[in-house]
Amino acid sequence: VQLQASGGGLVQPGGSLRLSCAISGRTFSSVGWFRQAPGNEREFVGGHRRNRGATYNSELAKGRFTISRDNAKNTIYLQMNSLIPDDTAVYYCAASTSNLITSSMGSIGQYDYWGQGTEVTVSS
Numbered sequence: 001v002q003l004q005a006s007g008g009g010l011v012q013p014g015g016s017l018r019l020s021c022a023i024s025g026r027t028f029s030s031v032g033w034f035r036q037a038p039g040n041e042r043e044f045v046g047g048h049r050r051n052r053g054a055t056y057n058s059e060l061a062k063g064r065f066t067i068s069r070d071n072a073k074n075t076i077y078l079q080m081n082s083l084i085p086d087d088t089a090v091y092y093c094a095a096s097t098s099n100l101i102t103s104s105m106g107s108i109g110q111y112d113y114w115g116q117g118t119e120v121t122v123s124s
Contacts, residue, residue, distance in 0.1 A: 001025035005093050008118030019078040021093030028095035033078045035089035044106035056105045083122045090117040
């Protein structure tokens with residue numbers, strides 16, 4: 001099993017980025033995006049549950065970030081708009097073999113596999 005995150009980079013405030021996470025080896029019921037800024041704990045951005053095709057966003061993502069999933073490509077995406085400097089972080093995708101309930105989507109310990117992370121820097 002491998003999760004390969006990509007799409008990070010340097011973007012100006014107000015700009016957009018789309019991150020991708022290509023999953024190989026198997027399909028997963030639940031996938032999520034997390035981020036970790038220097039000196040901070042890893043935090044939940046949002047997730048997707050395959051059986052309902054439903055996405056779940058944390059408060060920090062609502063209104064600006066959108067998660068989508070291409071089941072044919074076994075890839076999940078994180079579209080980030082209206083980026084601000086506080087969005088600067090390493091972004092990680094993660095996958096769980098469980099069909100996570102909504103309240104568990106943001107729990108790091110519920111995920112079995114993690115990608116290597118892709119760095120996003122928002123700066124002028």
